[in-house]
Amino acid sequence: MTKFVVSRLFKAVITVWFIVSLVFVCTRMSGDPTLWILPDDAPEAARIELRESLGLDRPVTAQYVSYFADALRGDMGCSYKYLRPVNEVFAESAWATVSLGVLAFSLAILLGVLLGVMAAVHRNSPLDRITMSATIAGYTVPDFVFGILLIFLFSLKLRMLPSGGNSTAAHYIMPTLTLMMGPMANIARLTRSAMLDVLRQDYLECARSKGVPEIVVIFKHSLRNALIPVVTIIGLQMGIIIGGSVVVETVFAWPGIGSLIVNAAKTRDFPMLQYGILIIAAAVTLTNTMVDLSYAFLDPRIRDNF
Amino acid sequence: MTAKTPLIELRDLQKHYRINKGIFGHRTRGTVKAVDSISLSIAPEETLGLIGESGCGKSTLSRVLLGLTPATGGEVLYDGRPVNRRTLPQFRREAQMIFQDPYSSLDPRMNIEDIIGEPLRVHTRLDRKARRDVILPLLEQVGLSEDALSKYPHEFSGGQRQRIGIARALVLEPRFIVCDEPVSALDMSIQAQILNLFAEMKKTRRLTCLFISHDMSVVKHISDRIAVMYLGHIVELAEKEELFRNTLHPYTAALMNAIPVPNPALRRKIEPLPGDLPSPIDPPPGCPFQTRCAAAQERCRREMPALNELLPGHFAACHFCKGGVGA
Amino acid sequence: MQAILHVNNLKTYYYAGNRVVPAVDGVSFTLSRGEVLGIVGESGCGKSTVARSVTGLFDRSYTRIEGGEVLFDGMDLTRQSAKTLNRIRGKKISMIFQNPLTSLNPVYTVADQITEVLLLHEGMNRRQARERALELLTMVGIPEPKARLDDFPHQLSGGMQQRVLIAIALACNPQLVIADEPTTALDVTIQAQILRLMDNIRTQFDMGMLLITHNMGVVAEMCDRVLVMYGGVVVEEADPLQLFDAPLHPYTRGLLAAIPSIEAQKETLYTIPGTVPRFSHPVTCCRFADRCPHCAGHCRTQEPPLFRTGDGRGVRCWNYLSEKEEPSQ
Numbered sequence: 001m002t003k004f005v006v007s008r009l010f011k012a013v014i015t016v017w018f019i020v021s022l023v024f025v026c027t028r029m030s031g032d033p034t035l036w037i038l039p040d041d042a043p044e045a046a047r048i049e050l051r052e053s054l055g056l057d058r059p060v061t062a063q064y065v066s067y068f069a070d071a072l073r074g075d076m077g078c079s080y081k082y083l084r085p086v087n088e089v090f091a092e093s094a095w096a097t098v099s100l101g102v103l104a105f106s107l108a109i110l111l112g113v114l115l116g117v118m119a120a121v122h123r124n125s126p127l128d129r130i131t132m133s134a135t136i137a138g139y140t141v142p143d144f145v146f147g148i149l150l151i152f153l154f155s156l157k158l159r160m161l162p163s164g165g166n167s168t169a170a171h172y173i174m175p176t177l178t179l180m181m182g183p184m185a186n187i188a189r190l191t192r193s194a195m196l197d198v199l200r201q202d203y204l205e206c207a208r209s210k211g212v213p214e215i216v217v218i219f220k221h222s223l224r225n226a227l228i229p230v231v232t233i234i235g236l237q238m239g240i241i242i243g244g245s246v247v248v249e250t251v252f253a254w255p256g257i258g259s260l261i262v263n264a265a266k267t268r269d270f271p272m273l274q275y276g277i278l279i280i281a282a283a284v285t286l287t288n289t290m291v292d293l294s295y296a297f298l299d300p301r302i303r304d305n306f
Numbered sequence: 307m308t309a310k311t312p313l314i315e316l317r318d319l320q321k322h323y324r325i326n327k328g329i330f331g332h333r334t335r336g337t338v339k340a341v342d343s344i345s346l347s348i349a350p351e352e353t354l355g356l357i358g359e360s361g362c363g364k365s366t367l368s369r370v371l372l373g374l375t376p377a378t379g380g381e382v383l384y385d386g387r388p389v390n391r392r393t394l395p396q397f398r399r400e401a402q403m404i405f406q407d408p409y410s411s412l413d414p415r416m417n418i419e420d421i422i423g424e425p426l427r428v429h430t431r432l433d434r435k436a437r438r439d440v441i442l443p444l445l446e447q448v449g450l451s452e453d454a455l456s457k458y459p460h461e462f463s464g465g466q467r468q469r470i471g472i473a474r475a476l477v478l479e480p481r482f483i484v485c486d487e488p489v490s491a492l493d494m495s496i497q498a499q500i501l502n503l504f505a506e507m508k509k510t511r512r513l514t515c516l517f518i519s520h521d522m523s524v525v526k527h528i529s530d531r532i533a534v535m536y537l538g539h540i541v542e543l544a545e546k547e548e549l550f551r552n553t554l555h556p557y558t559a560a561l562m563n564a565i566p567v568p569n570p571a572l573r574r575k576i577e578p579l580p581g582d583l584p585s586p587i588d589p590p591p592g593c594p595f596q597t598r599c600a601a602a603q604e605r606c607r608r609e610m611p612a613l614n615e616l617l618p619g620h621f622a623a624c625h626f627c628k629g630g631v632g633a
Numbered sequence: 634m635q636a637i638l639h640v641n642n643l644k645t646y647y648y649a650g651n652r653v654v655p656a657v658d659g660v661s662f663t664l665s666r667g668e669v670l671g672i673v674g675e676s677g678c679g680k681s682t683v684a685r686s687v688t689g690l691f692d693r694s695y696t697r698i699e700g701g702e703v704l705f706d707g708m709d710l711t712r713q714s715a716k717t718l719n720r721i722r723g724k725k726i727s728m729i730f731q732n733p734l735t736s737l738n739p740v741y742t743v744a745d746q747i748t749e750v751l752l753l754h755e756g757m758n759r760r761q762a763r764e765r766a767l768e769l770l771t772m773v774g775i776p777e778p779k780a781r782l783d784d785f786p787h788q789l790s791g792g793m794q795q796r797v798l799i800a801i802a803l804a805c806n807p808q809l810v811i812a813d814e815p816t817t818a819l820d821v822t823i824q825a826q827i828l829r830l831m832d833n834i835r836t837q838f839d840m841g842m843l844l845i846t847h848n849m850g851v852v853a854e855m856c857d858r859v860l861v862m863y864g865g866v867v868v869e870e871a872d873p874l875q876l877f878d879a880p881l882h883p884y885t886r887g888l889l890a891a892i893p894s895i896e897a898q899k900e901t902l903y904t905i906p907g908t909v910p911r912f913s914h915p916v917t918c919c920r921f922a923d924r925c926p927h928c929a930g931h932c933r934t935q936e937p938p939l940f941r942t943g944d945g946r947g948v949r950c951w952n953y954l955s956e957k958e959e960p961s962q
Contacts, residue, residue: 202735209690209730210723210750210801214715224740300785301739359820360791463908493675494847498891498902505901520821527893527902550895564825566850568892570873578825582790 005293012289019281023274024067028060033268037080054080067274076278077271081263086275090257096166097245097256103172104179105241109234112184113223116191116230120199121218131188138185143244147178147251164253175252179244183237190233194226201225228299235291239284311386312347313514314371314401314482319344320379321363321370325587336588340366342538343380345613350481353508353515355529355546357522357561361583362535364518368484371516372401384482399429402475406487408467412459418445418470419455425478440477448473448503465496469503476507484516489524501528522565526550534558537586537594540613544620554622557595593624601626637808637841638664638687643701643711645679645686646914653914656682658865659701661939664809669835669842671856671873673849675888677909678862680845684813687843688722689713705809724754727802731814733794737786743770743797744782750804769800774830792823796830803834810835811843816851828855849892853877861885864912864920867939870947881948883925919951927952 033056034047051057055066070077076086115135119128154174155163162171198204199222207221208214246258257276264272296303321341340363348354358364370377373394382389389397402425405411412421422444423437432440442452448469459467468488475483488504489497505528508515519525525532532549534542534557542555553559560579581598590596593606605625613623645657657679664670672680685691687703689710703710706725710718722728730736737746747769748762757765763782770778773796786794795815802810812831816824832855835842844855852859853873861869861882869882880886890903907924919925919932931951939947 202730202732203738205690206728206730206736206798206801207738207749208722209688209728211719211721211753212723212749213719221738225738299740301787359822465908494849494888495675495891495905496908498893499904501893502901502904522821523893523895526895527899560822562895564822565895566824566828566848566854567895568849568853568877568889569896570853570877572853578829579822580826582792583820583823 012285023277036267079272080269108180108183112187115188119192120195135185150174198222198226235288238287313350314348315383316346318380322378355525355532356518358535363538401482402480404485408464482514542622554627636665639704644699655914664841667839671844671852671859674862679865724805726809727807729812729815732818773800809841813845868949
């Protein structure tokens with residue numbers, strides 16, 4: 001079992017390394033960051049000097065090696081724009097994004113699973129049909145459209161909620177709703193179909209024949225089995241939430257790392273971009289690794305394979 | 307027996323599966339010896355029944371025989387010649403299979419005409435009309451009507467689907483058919499219909515058959531000779547009446563004992579065979595039946611008994627039965 | 634023998650769209666302690682529905698008990714609330730199902746699944762329940778029971794899984810066990826073990842057993858009395874010796890003739906012509922009429938009642954009546 005855990009972690013590390021390498025190579029091919037740092041009419045000599053100081057004139061392989069050598073010592077580089085270590089810059093904005101992401105993610109899972117279970121148990125009832133139609137809207141409407149609609153309704157028309165920034169608890173409401181909508185819809189739909197599959201199984205009939213009350217049959221006997229496929233996409237939803245953060249942060253002027261990354265891409269701030277992608281890759285990979293490991297916990301049949 | 311070339315001959319046929327472990331699946335944890343050196347021959351127009359319980363390897367044997375999965379050792383001879391890459395297409399045309407589950411062996415998205423016609427499309431250059439001319443009389447012979455052609459499998463009952471499976475297997479006029487538990491999933495009265503149909507087809511088309519089942523009474527009804535399989539090995543082989551009259555191997559005897567007979571006057575009071583079917587992963591040396599055999603001795607644990615001809619035409623793989631253990 | 638279950642004219646119907654399917658259309662029987670009553674028939678005859686109707690274990694969104702009564706322990710089970718039924722299920726009436734692998738929840742251990750019943754009905758605490766589970770595993774003949782307690786169902790063989798199901802069924806010393814094709818999914822040698830085990834338990838605990846099967850061999854081997862079902866009704870009732878020796882109903886005769894036999898060599902097997910028709914409520918003829926070699930005019934216009942013979946048998950056939958009447962004519 002430990003061998004499995006170790007091998008999964010090892011594979012996760014490889015994945016992150018690969019992604020960062022890919023970004024590294026692509027950025028070097030994307031163009032000249034000095035165009036953003038120096039004014040347009042700066043002399044060519046100044047640009048050459050700047051590139052030298054940033055180490056961009058060396059061959060890509062040399063840059064690559066020194067990047068990773070520095071990274072292993074904890075030096076992730078300095079932002080071309082902010083002229084400070086990138087990890088400091090990100091750390092300042094981290095809480096905003098993480099708090100929003102965790103909140104949206106947790107609510108998406110909780111409500112999604114609950115709705116899915118209820119829809120499955122009361123299949124074809126009005127509750128089921130309404131919920132499932134709503135979920136279609138949930139994952140087809142792009143989050144920025146939804147976000148803007150919310151702002152329009154609650155900030156402009158009803159003047160109930162603030163539209164930008166994150167200074168109070170009330171500021172969290174709309175961005176959370178926007179961010180959790182797609183994932184919650186996906187989780188609800190998948191939970192419903194997984195539950196429907198499980199609800200047909202013989203072992204539920206056996207449980208009922210033992211006199212087990214129906215609510216226990218649903219939540220103890222069925223749900224645990226239905227969660228196995230659901231857990232897979234929960235891992236994927238994490239990626240969606242992280243990607244969604246970028247958009248949501250833009251729409252709601254949320255001071256988080258999403259906007260930092262977008263700006264870094266626009267201005268070719270390579271160290272910022274690399275670090276940002278590293279964080280995202282690490283978060284998504286870690287979540288998916290935990291999902292993989294949780295299978296073994298949820299489904300004992302998988303444990304035997306190790 | 308005559309010196310006719312057997313239509314099908316298996317020589318030391320083997321199918322081992324390796325269980326892999328390690329991060330990249332490169333180390334072997336064990337070997338599943340699904341089929342362990344089986345030698346068998348089936349004479350032309352003979353029906354050989356193969357009986358055994360779960361895990362004995364009978365289904366694997368049928369698939370390796372037909373080339374649906376490659377053997378890891380030994381060879382299959384068809385009409386005296388080995389089946390290899392060159393001779394496989396011809397073999398595939400003349401050797402067909404009827405499957406166990408009528409609900410999953412027909413593609414739900416193909417209509418009956420397509421299902422039965424598919425072998426013709428693969429192996430011949432007949433056009434649609436010519437194919438129909440072949441399919442229609444066959445359909446009638448298996449007891450279905452022409453309007454079945456445009457229908458889909460889900461519109462038919464289990465027994466009817468099995469008839470379709472039989473038609474599909476016979477459309478290329480094969481010489482050899484493997485039937486893998488074709489009636490196990492059917493009700494008693496439907497089973498009888500299918501068995502009768504099968505017996506008739508066998509006779510009119512002079513088919514050679516390998517009939518696999520776990521049901522002794524069905525196997526006895528349809529076969530000429532019977533082979534008993536246990537954990538990848540053949541443990542007894544004899545002409546059917548002889549097998550019942552003179553059971554040699556203790557496993558065969560236990561099997562016969564265990565069958566509930568539809569005759570209350572014969573309620574068996576003999577103790578059922580104890581123990582579980584053993585796992586085919588890394589079996590112990592010696593006789594495969596040693597873990598459950600009441601008469602197992604030291605020699606059984608060390609030495610694998612060979613399938614010897616203990617009586618004329620009657621083979622058994624046991625160190626200690628010298629003829630006539632009895633049922 | 635003390636009678637524990639009386640089923641009187643039970644009718645359970647399925648509602649599919651606007652069709653009403655009379656899956657069980659008037660079945661009556663009595664079961665006593667220590668007795669094994671077999672219900673035999675082919676698919677669609679209603680035997681499994683009868684088994685599930687006793688404790689109401691069916692999907693209420695399309696199934697309803699339309700008539701009759703199930704008398705057990707001084708009450709009519711068809712009129713009880715879910716709560717009352719839950720107190721009886723697993724405790725006084727338990728069930729054993731056909732496919733042991735799928736009847737056990739794959740994510741819980743053997744111990745969890747056995748102790749669940751004990752915690753629910755016997756008021757034990759976890760430690761007591763676990764000890765009792767160990768006793769039960771030993772009783773049903775599982776080797777190394779202590780190790781097996783923490784195994785998951787997929788780690789056991791088919792025979793072991795069925796023994797676990799039997800242990801669960803016995804846990805609270807029920808009066809009645811309903812076994813729905815308990816050995817159909819098992820290999821022959823394992824089947825023999827399980828049947829022997831069930832027989833021993835039945836005698837040891839003086840339990841009544843309702844055994845549903847499609848295998849005539851099992852009927853001959855295990856049952857004290859047999860009901861043959863076809864199209865939702867009982868067409869013949871007898872004890873096995875009577876049934877196999879001299880079957881009265883044409884369907885029973887057809888069925889017995891269709892089975893390949895180990896002793897006799899039949900060239901071709903008898904086949905009952907046609908297939909089981911789909912019945913819709915109400916049924917106004919003999920259900921076997923279309924396939925019966927002895928079908929007469931009477932058979933198509935009125936459904937025969939279950940005639941009782943002198944020696945405890947029953948047969949639902951007009952021809953029986955006329956045979957009986959002939960001597961007096």
